[in-house]
Amino acid sequence: MFEHLVRKVVRDIDPYAWELSSEAVAAKHGLRVREVIRFDLNTSPFPPASWNAAMEAARADGQPNEYFDTSYAELADLFAAYYSVGMDNLIIGAGADEILDITTKTFLDNGDRVIVSTPTYSMYPIVSEQMGATVQRVPLQADFAPDIDGILAAAQGAKIIWHCNPNSPTGNATDPAAMERLIADAPCIVVVDEAYAEYVGWSAVPLIARYPHLIVVRTMSKAFGMAGMRLACGIATPDVIGMMNRVRPPNSVSRVTARVGAAALRDIPAMRANVAAVIAQREPFADALWEIGAHVYPSVTNFLLTRWENPAIAQSVYEFLEARGMVVRNFSSHPLLPGHLRITVRTADENARLLAALKEWREQRER
Protein backbone atom coordinates (compact mmCIF):
# COMPACT_ATOMS: atom_id res chain seq x y z
CA MET A 1 0.00 0.00 0.00
CA PHE A 2 1.33 3.46 0.84
CA GLU A 3 3.46 2.41 3.80
CA HIS A 4 6.71 2.40 1.84
CA LEU A 5 6.06 6.08 1.09
CA VAL A 6 5.96 7.00 4.77
CA ARG A 7 9.27 8.32 6.13
CA LYS A 8 11.13 5.60 8.01
CA VAL A 9 11.46 7.80 11.11
CA VAL A 10 7.69 8.20 11.21
CA ARG A 11 7.11 4.46 10.81
CA ASP A 12 9.51 3.87 13.72
CA ILE A 13 7.91 6.38 16.11
CA ASP A 14 6.24 5.12 19.26
CA PRO A 15 3.21 7.45 19.15
CA TYR A 16 1.81 9.44 22.06
CA ALA A 17 -0.69 7.34 24.01
CA TRP A 18 -3.79 8.90 25.55
CA GLU A 19 -6.28 7.38 27.93
CA LEU A 20 -9.74 6.87 26.45
CA SER A 21 -11.61 10.06 25.54
CA SER A 22 -14.54 11.16 27.70
CA GLU A 23 -16.85 10.18 24.84
CA ALA A 24 -15.36 6.66 24.69
CA VAL A 25 -15.46 6.22 28.50
CA ALA A 26 -19.09 7.38 28.56
CA ALA A 27 -20.05 4.99 25.77
CA LYS A 28 -18.15 2.08 27.38
CA HIS A 29 -19.77 2.48 30.80
CA GLY A 30 -23.20 3.92 29.96
CA LEU A 31 -22.42 7.38 31.38
CA ARG A 32 -23.10 10.88 30.09
CA VAL A 33 -20.02 12.53 28.59
CA ARG A 34 -20.23 15.44 31.03
CA GLU A 35 -20.14 13.03 33.96
CA VAL A 36 -16.62 11.88 33.06
CA ILE A 37 -13.92 13.61 35.13
CA ARG A 38 -10.39 13.92 33.74
CA PHE A 39 -7.87 13.12 36.44
CA ASP A 40 -5.34 12.11 33.76
CA LEU A 41 -4.36 15.26 31.87
CA ASN A 42 -3.28 17.68 34.61
CA THR A 43 -5.77 20.22 33.36
CA SER A 44 -7.47 22.74 35.63
CA PRO A 45 -11.02 22.15 36.84
CA PHE A 46 -11.61 25.90 36.41
CA PRO A 47 -12.18 27.60 33.04
CA PRO A 48 -10.81 31.17 32.94
CA ALA A 49 -12.97 33.54 35.04
CA SER A 50 -13.32 35.72 31.95
CA TRP A 51 -14.54 32.83 29.77
CA ASN A 52 -18.15 33.92 29.16
CA ALA A 53 -17.33 37.57 28.52
CA ALA A 54 -14.43 36.63 26.23
CA MET A 55 -16.60 34.27 24.19
CA GLU A 56 -19.24 36.98 23.89
CA ALA A 57 -16.56 39.43 22.69
CA ALA A 58 -15.30 36.85 20.18
CA ARG A 59 -18.84 36.39 18.87
CA ALA A 60 -19.30 40.16 18.56
CA ASP A 61 -15.98 40.37 16.65
CA GLY A 62 -17.37 38.00 14.06
CA GLN A 63 -15.24 37.48 10.96
CA PRO A 64 -14.71 33.71 11.19
CA ASN A 65 -14.21 33.88 7.41
CA GLU A 66 -11.07 36.02 7.74
CA TYR A 67 -7.59 35.09 8.97
CA PHE A 68 -6.53 36.57 12.28
CA ASP A 69 -3.54 38.88 12.80
CA THR A 70 -0.61 36.47 12.41
CA SER A 71 1.61 38.55 14.69
CA TYR A 72 -0.94 38.01 17.51
CA ALA A 73 0.11 41.53 18.60
CA GLU A 74 -2.44 41.92 21.40
CA LEU A 75 -1.52 38.55 22.90
CA ALA A 76 2.21 39.18 22.50
CA ASP A 77 1.86 42.42 24.41
CA LEU A 78 0.04 40.67 27.27
CA PHE A 79 2.40 37.67 27.34
CA ALA A 80 5.38 40.06 27.38
CA ALA A 81 3.95 41.86 30.42
CA TYR A 82 3.13 38.58 32.20
CA TYR A 83 6.59 37.09 31.69
CA SER A 84 8.44 40.45 32.01
CA VAL A 85 10.15 40.07 28.63
CA GLY A 86 10.06 41.96 25.34
CA MET A 87 7.58 41.11 22.59
CA ASP A 88 10.54 40.07 20.43
CA ASN A 89 11.38 37.43 23.06
CA LEU A 90 8.16 35.53 22.25
CA ILE A 91 6.82 33.02 19.79
CA ILE A 92 3.13 32.17 20.10
CA GLY A 93 1.56 28.90 19.07
CA ALA A 94 -1.31 26.46 19.46
CA GLY A 95 -0.21 24.83 22.70
CA ALA A 96 3.18 23.92 24.11
CA ASP A 97 3.24 20.90 21.83
CA GLU A 98 3.36 23.19 18.80
CA ILE A 99 6.23 25.18 20.36
CA LEU A 100 8.12 21.90 20.93
CA ASP A 101 7.42 20.95 17.33
CA ILE A 102 8.64 24.32 16.00
CA THR A 103 11.78 23.96 18.14
CA THR A 104 12.67 20.65 16.50
CA LYS A 105 11.99 22.05 13.02
CA THR A 106 14.32 24.96 13.82
CA PHE A 107 17.22 23.00 15.30
CA LEU A 108 17.21 19.32 14.36
CA ASP A 109 18.65 17.69 11.26
CA ASN A 110 18.58 14.03 10.42
CA GLY A 111 21.08 12.19 12.63
CA ASP A 112 21.28 14.83 15.36
CA ARG A 113 21.06 13.74 18.97
CA VAL A 114 18.91 15.08 21.81
CA ILE A 115 18.93 14.41 25.55
CA VAL A 116 15.91 13.67 27.73
CA SER A 117 15.72 12.72 31.37
CA THR A 118 13.47 9.77 31.91
CA PRO A 119 10.69 9.39 32.86
CA THR A 120 9.42 12.72 31.55
CA TYR A 121 6.86 14.16 29.14
CA SER A 122 6.68 11.73 26.25
CA MET A 123 6.36 14.26 23.42
CA TYR A 124 10.07 15.21 23.53
CA PRO A 125 11.19 11.93 21.92
CA ILE A 126 8.31 12.03 19.42
CA VAL A 127 8.94 15.55 18.12
CA SER A 128 12.68 14.87 17.99
CA GLU A 129 12.45 11.50 16.23
CA GLN A 130 10.09 12.93 13.61
CA MET A 131 13.06 15.02 12.43
CA GLY A 132 15.34 11.99 12.28
CA ALA A 133 17.13 12.79 15.53
CA THR A 134 18.15 10.10 18.00
CA VAL A 135 17.16 10.33 21.64
CA GLN A 136 19.57 9.65 24.46
CA ARG A 137 17.83 9.01 27.78
CA VAL A 138 19.38 9.87 31.14
CA PRO A 139 17.50 8.29 34.06
CA LEU A 140 16.31 10.51 36.88
CA GLN A 141 17.91 9.83 40.24
CA ALA A 142 16.14 7.76 42.91
CA ASP A 143 14.41 10.86 44.34
CA PHE A 144 13.44 11.91 40.78
CA ALA A 145 15.97 14.78 40.78
CA PRO A 146 17.60 15.16 37.35
CA ASP A 147 21.12 13.78 36.97
CA ILE A 148 22.72 17.08 35.95
CA ASP A 149 26.24 15.61 35.54
CA GLY A 150 24.84 12.71 33.53
CA ILE A 151 22.85 15.07 31.29
CA LEU A 152 25.84 17.36 30.72
CA ALA A 153 28.14 14.44 29.92
CA ALA A 154 25.61 13.01 27.46
CA ALA A 155 25.02 16.43 25.89
CA GLN A 156 28.52 16.73 24.41
CA GLY A 157 27.86 16.83 20.66
CA ALA A 158 24.07 16.86 21.13
CA LYS A 159 21.72 19.56 19.78
CA ILE A 160 18.97 19.87 22.41
CA ILE A 161 18.52 19.08 26.10
CA TRP A 162 14.79 18.75 26.86
CA HIS A 163 14.09 19.57 30.48
CA CYS A 164 10.64 19.52 32.05
CA ASN A 165 10.36 21.67 35.18
CA PRO A 166 8.43 20.82 37.26
CA ASN A 167 8.68 17.36 35.79
CA SER A 168 5.75 15.29 34.62
CA PRO A 169 4.86 12.60 35.58
CA THR A 170 6.95 12.77 38.77
CA GLY A 171 5.65 16.14 40.09
CA ASN A 172 8.97 17.43 41.51
CA ALA A 173 10.90 20.57 40.57
CA THR A 174 14.59 20.87 39.78
CA ASP A 175 16.57 22.75 42.40
CA PRO A 176 17.08 26.32 41.01
CA ALA A 177 20.88 26.21 41.44
CA ALA A 178 21.04 22.83 39.66
CA MET A 179 18.89 24.27 36.89
CA GLU A 180 21.23 27.20 36.39
CA ARG A 181 24.24 24.87 36.34
CA LEU A 182 22.54 22.72 33.72
CA ILE A 183 21.87 25.74 31.53
CA ALA A 184 25.22 27.46 32.13
CA ASP A 185 27.28 24.35 31.33
CA ALA A 186 25.15 22.98 28.46
CA PRO A 187 26.95 22.87 25.11
CA CYS A 188 23.67 23.01 23.16
CA ILE A 189 20.12 24.38 23.16
CA VAL A 190 18.30 23.82 26.48
CA VAL A 191 14.51 23.75 26.31
CA VAL A 192 12.89 24.16 29.71
CA ASP A 193 9.25 23.15 29.50
CA GLU A 194 7.45 25.03 32.26
CA ALA A 195 3.92 23.77 31.64
CA TYR A 196 3.35 23.67 35.43
CA ALA A 197 5.41 26.71 36.45
CA GLU A 198 2.49 28.63 37.98
CA TYR A 199 2.11 25.90 40.60
CA VAL A 200 5.72 26.12 41.74
CA GLY A 201 6.08 29.89 41.48
CA TRP A 202 9.54 30.31 39.96
CA SER A 203 10.72 30.26 36.39
CA ALA A 204 13.87 30.06 34.29
CA VAL A 205 12.66 32.97 32.11
CA PRO A 206 14.97 35.56 33.77
CA LEU A 207 17.96 33.36 32.82
CA ILE A 208 17.32 34.00 29.11
CA ALA A 209 19.05 37.39 29.47
CA ARG A 210 22.28 35.54 30.38
CA TYR A 211 21.98 32.33 28.35
CA PRO A 212 21.19 32.77 24.63
CA HIS A 213 20.86 29.00 24.15
CA LEU A 214 17.87 28.78 26.53
CA ILE A 215 14.27 28.41 25.34
CA VAL A 216 11.48 28.38 27.94
CA VAL A 217 8.09 26.95 26.98
CA ARG A 218 4.95 28.15 28.77
CA THR A 219 1.35 27.16 28.19
CA MET A 220 -2.15 28.42 28.92
CA SER A 221 -3.37 24.79 29.13
CA LYS A 222 -2.77 24.12 32.81
CA ALA A 223 -2.97 26.94 35.41
CA PHE A 224 -4.98 29.19 33.08
CA GLY A 225 -7.59 26.49 32.42
CA MET A 226 -7.42 26.76 28.63
CA ALA A 227 -6.29 23.31 27.42
CA GLY A 228 -9.17 23.06 24.97
CA MET A 229 -8.39 26.45 23.44
CA ARG A 230 -4.74 25.65 22.49
CA LEU A 231 -2.45 28.56 23.36
CA ALA A 232 1.17 28.70 24.51
CA CYS A 233 4.41 30.51 23.88
CA GLY A 234 8.13 30.02 23.67
CA ILE A 235 10.45 32.58 25.26
CA ALA A 236 14.05 33.09 24.14
CA THR A 237 16.40 35.72 22.75
CA PRO A 238 15.15 37.69 19.72
CA ASP A 239 17.71 35.85 17.53
CA VAL A 240 16.38 32.42 18.51
CA ILE A 241 12.77 33.60 18.19
CA GLY A 242 13.51 35.01 14.75
CA MET A 243 14.76 31.62 13.57
CA MET A 244 11.81 29.78 15.10
CA ASN A 245 9.35 32.19 13.46
CA ARG A 246 10.65 31.09 10.05
CA VAL A 247 8.96 27.71 10.50
CA ARG A 248 5.97 28.75 12.60
CA PRO A 249 2.61 27.97 11.01
CA PRO A 250 1.26 31.51 10.60
CA ASN A 251 -2.33 30.96 11.67
CA SER A 252 -2.45 28.12 14.16
CA VAL A 253 -4.00 30.27 16.91
CA SER A 254 -7.65 31.04 16.14
CA ARG A 255 -9.21 34.45 16.70
CA VAL A 256 -11.50 32.92 19.35
CA THR A 257 -8.53 31.46 21.23
CA ALA A 258 -6.69 34.76 20.96
CA ARG A 259 -9.68 36.56 22.49
CA VAL A 260 -10.06 34.12 25.36
CA GLY A 261 -6.32 34.10 25.95
CA ALA A 262 -6.10 37.89 26.03
CA ALA A 263 -8.96 38.10 28.52
CA ALA A 264 -7.33 35.45 30.73
CA LEU A 265 -3.98 37.27 30.63
CA ARG A 266 -5.73 40.47 31.71
CA ASP A 267 -6.97 38.70 34.84
CA ILE A 268 -3.86 37.16 36.41
CA PRO A 269 -5.32 37.36 39.96
CA ALA A 270 -8.18 35.06 38.88
CA MET A 271 -5.67 32.51 37.55
CA ARG A 272 -3.64 32.76 40.77
CA ALA A 273 -6.79 32.21 42.85
CA ASN A 274 -7.55 29.04 40.85
CA VAL A 275 -3.98 27.82 41.31
CA ALA A 276 -4.23 28.48 45.07
CA ALA A 277 -7.54 26.58 45.23
CA VAL A 278 -5.96 23.53 43.60
CA ILE A 279 -2.82 23.73 45.77
CA ALA A 280 -5.02 23.90 48.88
CA GLN A 281 -6.50 20.55 47.86
CA ARG A 282 -3.17 18.85 47.20
CA GLU A 283 -2.04 17.81 50.69
CA PRO A 284 -5.45 16.64 51.98
CA PHE A 285 -5.92 14.68 48.75
CA ALA A 286 -2.45 13.13 49.09
CA ASP A 287 -3.09 12.23 52.73
CA ALA A 288 -6.36 10.53 51.81
CA LEU A 289 -4.65 8.57 49.02
CA TRP A 290 -1.98 7.38 51.49
CA GLU A 291 -4.81 6.33 53.77
CA ILE A 292 -6.27 4.20 50.99
CA GLY A 293 -2.97 2.44 50.48
CA ALA A 294 -1.12 4.32 47.76
CA HIS A 295 2.45 5.54 48.04
CA VAL A 296 2.12 9.23 47.12
CA TYR A 297 5.23 11.10 45.97
CA PRO A 298 5.76 14.73 47.01
CA SER A 299 4.42 17.16 44.40
CA VAL A 300 4.84 20.85 43.68
CA THR A 301 2.30 20.64 40.86
CA ASN A 302 -1.41 20.03 40.30
CA PHE A 303 -0.95 16.26 40.09
CA LEU A 304 0.17 13.39 42.30
CA LEU A 305 2.21 10.41 41.19
CA THR A 306 1.05 7.37 43.15
CA ARG A 307 2.51 3.88 43.45
CA TRP A 308 0.39 0.84 44.24
CA GLU A 309 1.36 -2.54 45.60
CA ASN A 310 1.99 -4.00 42.15
CA PRO A 311 1.02 -3.44 38.50
CA ALA A 312 -2.08 -5.68 38.73
CA ILE A 313 -3.43 -3.69 41.67
CA ALA A 314 -2.75 -0.37 39.93
CA GLN A 315 -4.56 -1.70 36.86
CA SER A 316 -7.53 -2.77 38.98
CA VAL A 317 -7.71 0.71 40.57
CA TYR A 318 -7.52 2.24 37.11
CA GLU A 319 -10.37 0.09 35.77
CA PHE A 320 -12.54 0.54 38.86
CA LEU A 321 -12.28 4.33 38.55
CA GLU A 322 -12.77 4.34 34.79
CA ALA A 323 -16.00 2.35 35.14
CA ARG A 324 -17.25 5.19 37.37
CA GLY A 325 -16.25 7.90 34.91
CA MET A 326 -12.97 8.92 36.55
CA VAL A 327 -9.97 8.64 34.29
CA VAL A 328 -6.47 8.68 35.83
CA ARG A 329 -3.16 8.36 33.96
CA ASN A 330 -2.24 4.72 33.79
CA PHE A 331 1.46 3.88 34.16
CA SER A 332 0.65 0.47 35.69
CA SER A 333 2.66 -1.44 33.10
CA HIS A 334 5.16 1.33 32.26
CA PRO A 335 8.70 -0.16 32.34
CA LEU A 336 10.06 2.67 34.53
CA LEU A 337 6.97 3.25 36.64
CA PRO A 338 5.37 -0.16 37.17
CA GLY A 339 2.30 0.00 39.39
CA HIS A 340 2.07 3.79 39.17
CA LEU A 341 -0.95 6.00 38.47
CA ARG A 342 -0.82 9.78 38.06
CA ILE A 343 -3.80 11.64 39.46
CA THR A 344 -4.67 15.29 38.77
CA VAL A 345 -5.73 17.37 41.79
CA ARG A 346 -9.14 18.86 41.01
CA THR A 347 -11.90 20.49 43.09
CA ALA A 348 -12.71 19.32 46.62
CA ASP A 349 -15.93 17.71 45.34
CA GLU A 350 -14.29 15.92 42.44
CA ASN A 351 -11.39 14.71 44.59
CA ALA A 352 -13.91 13.47 47.16
CA ARG A 353 -15.72 11.51 44.44
CA LEU A 354 -12.50 9.79 43.47
CA LEU A 355 -11.66 9.01 47.09
CA ALA A 356 -15.15 7.61 47.73
CA ALA A 357 -14.74 5.30 44.73
CA LEU A 358 -11.31 4.20 45.98
CA LYS A 359 -12.76 3.37 49.40
CA GLU A 360 -15.38 1.26 47.65
CA TRP A 361 -12.60 -0.44 45.66
CA ARG A 362 -10.70 -1.20 48.88
CA GLU A 363 -13.79 -2.60 50.59
CA GLN A 364 -14.50 -4.90 47.65
CA ARG A 365 -10.89 -6.06 47.74
CA GLU A 366 -10.95 -6.78 51.45
CA ARG A 367 -14.13 -8.81 51.22
Ligand SMILES: Cc1ncc(COP(=O)(O)O)c(C=O)c1O
Ligand atom coordinates in the same frame (compact mmCIF):
# COMPACT_ATOMS: atom_id res chain seq x y z
C1 LIG B 1 5.10 18.84 30.51
C2 LIG B 1 4.10 19.15 29.45
N1 LIG B 1 4.46 19.89 28.41
C3 LIG B 1 3.59 20.20 27.44
C4 LIG B 1 2.29 19.76 27.48
C5 LIG B 1 1.37 20.10 26.35
O1 LIG B 1 0.69 21.26 26.63
P1 LIG B 1 -0.20 22.00 25.58
O2 LIG B 1 -1.63 21.68 25.92
O3 LIG B 1 0.11 23.45 25.81
O4 LIG B 1 0.17 21.54 24.22
C6 LIG B 1 1.86 18.98 28.54
C7 LIG B 1 0.47 18.50 28.58
O5 LIG B 1 0.10 17.63 29.32
C8 LIG B 1 2.79 18.67 29.56
O6 LIG B 1 2.44 17.92 30.60
